[in-house]
Amino acid sequence: MTQTIEARLAAQWLAAGEAVLVDVRDPDEFKGEHIACAMSVPLDAVPGVFSSPQACTGRKVIFQCQKGARGEKACTMTGNAAGREVYNLDGGIEGWKAAGLPVVRSGGGAPSLFRQVQVGVGAFVLLAVLAGFSGWRPGFALAGFFGAMLIFAGVTGWCGLGLLLSRMPWNRSGRSAA
Numbered sequence: 001m002t003q004t005i006e007a008r009l010a011a012q013w014l015a016a017g018e019a020v021l022v023d024v025r026d027p028d029e030f031k032g033e034h035i036a037c038a039m040s041v042p043l044d045a046v047p048g049v050f051s052s053p054q055a056c057t058g059r060k061v062i063f064q065c066q067k068g069a070r071g072e073k074a075c076t077m078t079g080n081a082a083g084r085e086v087y088n089l090d091g092g093i094e095g096w097k098a099a100g101l102p103v104v105r106s107g108g109g110a111p112s113l114f115r116q117v118q119v120g121v122g123a124f125v126l127l128a129v130l131a132g133f134s135g136w137r138p139g140f141a142l143a144g145f146f147g148a149m150l151i152f153a154g155v156t157g158w159c160g161l162g163l164l165l166s167r168m169p170w171n172r173s174g175r176s177a178a
Contacts, residue, residue, distance in 0.1 A: 002075040005087040007099035010062050019060035024074045028112040033105045035096055043070050050078045064089040116165050121146055
């Protein structure tokens with residue numbers, strides 16, 4: 001069973017150097033907003049990083065995500081390997097903010113790339129279905145195409161819309177133009 005920890009107690013442990021905070025969200029989410037002392041280790045990289053018994057020796061490990069689900073998965077992935085104490089931050093970064101604790105925000109303000117893809121594909125599907133119901137029958141096939149592309153992106157990890165959106169001006173702020 002996963003142990004959870006309230007934000008205020010986690011902040012005390014972090015301030016005292018008793019624990020490390022690991023943000024398991026995607027790098028784009030971390031870049032947009034994170035807890036100041038957190039290190040970014042995306043969820044799929046957790047097993048590799050924490051497989052070494054030397055990782056965070058002598059300190060408690062607190063996993064954190066947006067609301068808690070991915071943090072819980074990270075706790076399950078690592079368990080109490082090598083006697084390491086692992087905790088899930090209750091409510092994730094949302095719980096941290098609800099407790100009135102500070103976060104670091106980038107100046108950009110654009111939602112994460114993942115959320116932009118969700119909004120974009122959702123809008124395409126909605127418009128295609130509406131077009132189908134309005135009498136343009138290929139609209140339904142177009143909605144099916146977008147669904148198939150979501151499956152393809154999930155299976156392969158390659159998302160053409162994500163690549164396109166990453167090149168948009170609102171997602172390039174703060175990067176050097178090389």
